[in-house]
Amino acid sequence: MSHTTVKQKRTALKVARSSKTLNVSSGVFRVNQSMTKTINPSFSGKSFSSGSDSKVLDKSLAQTPKHTVQVFDEHGQDITPHPLYNPDPGVLQPKQGKIFPAHEMSWTTMTDFPSVAFQTTNASFTGPFTRSFFGSASASRTSQTAESVTDETKDFIAKPDLSSSLTDVQTRREKVKEQVREDIMDRVVDCYLTETETIWLLDIPAVSVSVDSEDAEAVKERNNAYTELCKNRQGNDKYVERSMQTFNDAPKTKEVQSDSITMVDKAVMSTTWDMYDSFCNKSDVSENTVVSAEGNKATVPDSSSMSHLLNPSGTDQSMSVFSTTSTVSGSSTHLEKMTVLPVEEEPDLELILQSDKFKQDLAMMERVVLANIFQPKLAAYRQLPVIEDPDCVQTQMEEESWTEQTKNSLSPFLEHLWAFKCELTMGRNVSSMTWNKKNPDLLAVGYGQHEFKDQKPGLVCCWSLKNPTWPDRIFHCESGVTALDFSSCNANQLAVGMYDGTIAIYNVQTAEQTPITDSSDCANMHTCPVWQLRWVDHDTGLAGEEKGEMLISVSGDGRISKWIHYKGLECVDLMKLKSPNVTINRQQWNPKILSLAPGLCFDFHPNDSKIYLAGTEEGQIHKCSYSYNEQFLETYEAHTGPVYKVAWSPFCPDVFLSCSSDWTIYLWRQDLPKPVLGFSSGQKVVFDIMWSPHCATIFGVVREGNVEIWDLRVSSLDPTIVSLTSTGVNPTVLLFTPETDCVLVGDSEGHVTVYKLKNLPAGGSTQVETLEDVIWSTLSSQHTLGKTDGSA
Amino acid sequence: MLIVLQLYFSFHSNDRQTEEAPVLSDMAEVEDTLKRIQGINGVIGTIVVNAEGIPIKTTLDNSTTVQYAGLLHQLTMKARSTVRDIDPQNDLTFLRIRSKKHEIMVSTDKEYLLIVIQNPAE
Numbered sequence: 001m002s003h004t005t006v007k008q009k010r011t012a013l014k015v016a017r018s019s020k021t022l023n024v025s026s027g028v029f030r031v032n033q034s035m036t037k038t039i040n041p042s043f044s045g046k047s048f049s050s051g052s053d054s055k056v057l058d059k060s061l062a063q064t065p066k067h068t069v070q071v072f073d074e075h076g077q078d079i080t081p082h083p084l085y086n087p088d089p090g091v092l093q094p095k096q097g098k099i100f101p102a103h104e105m106s107w108t109t110m111t112d113f114p115s116v117a118f119q120t121t122n123a124s125f126t127g128p129f130t131r132s133f134f135g136s137a138s139a140s141r142t143s144q145t146a147e148s149v150t151d152e153t154k155d156f157i158a159k160p161d162l163s164s165s166l167t168d169v170q171t172r173r174e175k176v177k178e179q180v181r182e183d184i185m186d187r188v189v190d191c192y193l194t195e196t197e198t199i200w201l202l203d204i205p206a207v208s209v210s211v212d213s214e215d216a217e218a219v220k221e222r223n224n225a226y227t228e229l230c231k232n233r234q235g236n237d238k239y240v241e242r243s244m245q246t247f248n249d250a251p252k253t254k255e256v257q258s259d260s261i262t263m264v265d266k267a268v269m270s271t272t273w274d275m276y277d278s279f280c281n282k283s284d285v286s287e288n289t290v291v292s293a294e295g296n297k298a299t300v301p302d303s304s305s306m307s308h309l310l311n312p313s314g315t316d317q318s319m320s321v322f323s324t325t326s327t328v329s330g331s332s333t334h335l336e337k338m339t340v341l342p343v344e345e346e347p348d349l350e351l352i353l354q355s356d357k358f359k360q361d362l363a364m365m366e367r368v369v370l371a372n373i374f375q376p377k378l379a380a381y382r383q384l385p386v387i388e389d390p391d392c393v394q395t396q397m398e399e400e401s402w403t404e405q406t407k408n409s410l411s412p413f414l415e416h417l418w419a420f421k422c423e424l425t426m427g428r429n430v431s432s433m434t435w436n437k438k439n440p441d442l443l444a445v446g447y448g449q450h451e452f453k454d455q456k457p458g459l460v461c462c463w464s465l466k467n468p469t470w471p472d473r474i475f476h477c478e479s480g481v482t483a484l485d486f487s488s489c490n491a492n493q494l495a496v497g498m499y500d501g502t503i504a505i506y507n508v509q510t511a512e513q514t515p516i517t518d519s520s521d522c523a524n525m526h527t528c529p530v531w532q533l534r535w536v537d538h539d540t541g542l543a544g545e546e547k548g549e550m551l552i553s554v555s556g557d558g559r560i561s562k563w564i565h566y567k568g569l570e571c572v573d574l575m576k577l578k579s580p581n582v583t584i585n586r587q588q589w590n591p592k593i594l595s596l597a598p599g600l601c602f603d604f605h606p607n608d609s610k611i612y613l614a615g616t617e618e619g620q621i622h623k624c625s626y627s628y629n630e631q632f633l634e635t636y637e638a639h640t641g642p643v644y645k646v647a648w649s650p651f652c653p654d655v656f657l658s659c660s661s662d663w664t665i666y667l668w669r670q671d672l673p674k675p676v677l678g679f680s681s682g683q684k685v686v687f688d689i690m691w692s693p694h695c696a697t698i699f700g701v702v703r704e705g706n707v708e709i710w711d712l713r714v715s716s717l718d719p720t721i722v723s724l725t726s727t728g729v730n731p732t733v734l735l736f737t738p739e740t741d742c743v744l745v746g747d748s749e750g751h752v753t754v755y756k757l758k759n760l761p762a763g764g765s766t767q768v769e770t771l772e773d774v775i776w777s778t779l780s781s782q783h784t785l786g787k788t789d790g791s792a
Numbered sequence: 793m794l795i796v797l798q799l800y801f802s803f804h805s806n807d808r809q810t811e812e813a814p815v816l817s818d819m820a821e822v823e824d825t826l827k828r829i830q831g832i833n834g835v836i837g838t839i840v841v842n843a844e845g846i847p848i849k850t851t852l853d854n855s856t857t858v859q860y861a862g863l864l865h866q867l868t869m870k871a872r873s874t875v876r877d878i879d880p881q882n883d884l885t886f887l888r889i890r891s892k893k894h895e896i897m898v899s900t901d902k903e904y905l906l907i908v909i910q911n912p913a914e
Contacts, residue, residue, distance in 0.1 A: 272880055353840070358822065369910050372834070372895060373912065
């Protein structure tokens with residue numbers, strides 16, 4: 001292919017102006033016909049190789065200057081050999097200069113020219129230095145052709161051949177450029193760098209030293225020595241090329257065996273609290289860890305180290321279970337702990353279960369569990385909205401009972417919430433109840449028989465609202481408990497009065513069974529049952545008298561005593577309840593014999609703590625003064641039976657209630673010797689009465705067999721609410737709750753039932769005026785009637 | 793007459809000892825409380841777990857106990873870690889899980905876990 005193109009190209013080209021080299025070459029342009037002909041085939045053989053480099057050549061080089069000489073053969077055909085190379089002194093030439101020579105070199109080397117040919121042709125071209133590379137290239141090329149040519153014309157022909165070949169190469173390069181380019185892309189091109197006369201691989205610029213300088217002599221000497229050395233280099237034994245061979249030792253394999261390296265994954269999670277713990281425990285536990293770590297690391301299964309481990313842990317902390325070693329966050333000690341554990345399991349269990357923390361947690365858990373059950377009741381008690389448990393499935397029965405009650409929702413009734421009871425209290429008679437002054441959820445209940453027979457050891461239970469199934473504190477007493485009161489100053493002190501006359505003060509903070517103090521050592525102790533106890537706070541005290549709280553008791557031996565707690569309990573008599581039956585009997589009693597009427601109850605005036613009422617077994621109510629213990633201020637006589645309870649109204653300062661076993665309840669006014677109102681419903685003994693702390697016109701009554709709530713706004717003849725208890729069971733004590741509208745009823749079976757007052761007519765104020773109105777109206781009606789009403 | 797009899801009783805009253813509690817071991821009290829909790833209506837089971845997550849006292853069968861102990865131990869660890877990460881001086885005291893059928897209450901401490909499972913519907 002290229003063959004044809006060569007020919008075509010050749011004929012088309014014309015010789016243009018000639019450059020220097022071409023002049024030179026044209027000078028020897030004596031073309032031998034045979035030469036030209038031989039050139040072609042030889043050249044065509046090279047065409048491929050030259051064409052391969054065509055792409056490198058600059059396009060500017062493609063413009064070939066034309067020859068001025070033309071050659072014609074016999075037949076007149078223009079067989080002017082075209083110059084092989086027409087260099088165009090363009091601007092881009094130097095740029096390509098770097099690349100071109102390399103490729104030109106490769107051009108040469110792709111042919112299998114011996115280096116000798118290269119050298120010889122190189123030597124022949126001395127003139128055109130700028131084109132020396134081209135010259136050498138073409139020379140090497142043409143040297144092949146020169147083989148077929150006679151030696152004479154070798155040099156000469158080389159030039160025209162050079163030019164012609166170059167020209168052809170030029171033209172060919174253009175045409176073939178595109179075709180070959182793609183083929184060349186994948187080729188591996190070897191580049192060899194060799195030095196030429198103008199191109200060196202190593203170039204160290206010479207340092208010039210001035211002749212006048214100080215070093216000039218030394219430099220000159222060195223230069224001379226160097227030139228001598230260069231001269232001597234040839235054939236010098238010092239500079240002989242030699243090769244050496246080293247021995248390759250035979251390789252030998254060697255094996256080493258080691259224990260298998262076990263890989264263990266270890267991870268530690270660094271958390272904020274972990275770091276905090278380590279930091280805190282670092283100083284505290286450093287000794288402990290040293291001791292126990294030693295014990296651990298020494299011999300883990302060794303029993304001696306076991307004991308060694310336990311000892312520091314035991315001595316350091318008596319309370320908590322594991323010593324602080326267990327809380328050290330080092331993983332190594334943890335790992336060791338794991339192995340230690342199996343041996344320590346037994347003491348572990350005991351330690352945990354006996355720790356105080358565990359007991360507290362147990363108690364709390366019990367309350368939590370119970371709270372889940374009693375939550376609606378407690379919510380009702382505390383007057384909170386009762387939210388139904390969404391997951392709780394109410395049984396049919398409950399729903400029915402609920403709807404029944406809601407039907408009767410118009411009339412007031414007592415809603416039963418729950419009952420404080422447990423197996424301990426089964427069968428015991430509730431004799432007194434009192435709220436704690438400080439903690440309104442704490443209720444103290446005393447169990448003891450009222451009657452002389454069936455006396456058994458008494459019991460005081462402190463119940464918490466949060467746990468209706470088991471009391472928080474249980475105090476066993478020797479004899480039946482008849483009176484209870486919590487102190488207001490020291491809210492943990494509970495005074496207990498017993499059937500045998502003993503008064504004991506318990507500290508309810510601890511579960512200790514022994515009271516703080518006991519009155520059994522006192523010489524003046526009561527010889528009869530203490531029926532009522534009260535802590536009274538005297539705000540105003542005369543000079544010489546102590547301020548503060550005092551314990552006042554009334555007993556069946558007719559004395560009202562004040563107890564002082566110094567080293568033991570000592571009492572001072574406030575009043576002796578003299579029996580006034582001196583006057584009743586016909587016979588004149590010896591006034592020296594003082595018979596005392598057994599006192600059953602007393603109540604201090606809410607506003608004036610000097611005045612108090614005392615009710616006796618003989619039916620009289622005495623008004624006494626604290627500071628005057630000889631005589632009563634006044635005596636109210638209306639009851640015919642023992643007066644079980646007197647109670648001042650918390651709202652009206654002049655009004656008080658009294659109840660007695662003669663089936664009646666009297667409402668008195670302080671200044672009137674006869675009762676204003678009397679309440680009776682049925683012929684049943686009245687055990688207990690209490691004013692409601694919320695409303696002035698409401699009071700509760702506990703009779704044999706039923707619980708009554710009277711509301712004087714509604715009616716003074718009939719109780720507003722009557723709640724019947726089960727047969728055989730008598731409610732014995734009544735207690736209103738100071739904060740909510742509930743009432744507690746203790747009965748002879750040992751239950752303390754909590755009721756909620758529902759649908760009582762609510763009043764904004766305490767209805768004091770209403771009460772007074774009622775009283776006033778009653779009095780006025782009495783006056784109009786001319787008779788006092790109220791004697792049973 | 794009434795008075796005389798009462799005096800007689802009061803002489804003897806001091807002889808009787810009411811102190812029996814200090815000798816009573818703490819274990820008995822703890823056992824009583826645990827029994828009471830278990831006896832509350834609706835309580836399904838009670839488990840006491842030690843610090844490593846091994847149950848040491850239980851009222852349920854073995855497999856259930858092990859399951860509850862393991863799972864709740866992990867959850868408690870996680871909950872405690874959460875609480876303490878927020879404030880290292882704080883600590884978890886109680887954990888309550890309410891589900892459709894039961895309520896699981898866990899009282900936590902460094903040394904033990906007290907787990908009670910209750911069915912509050914009953």
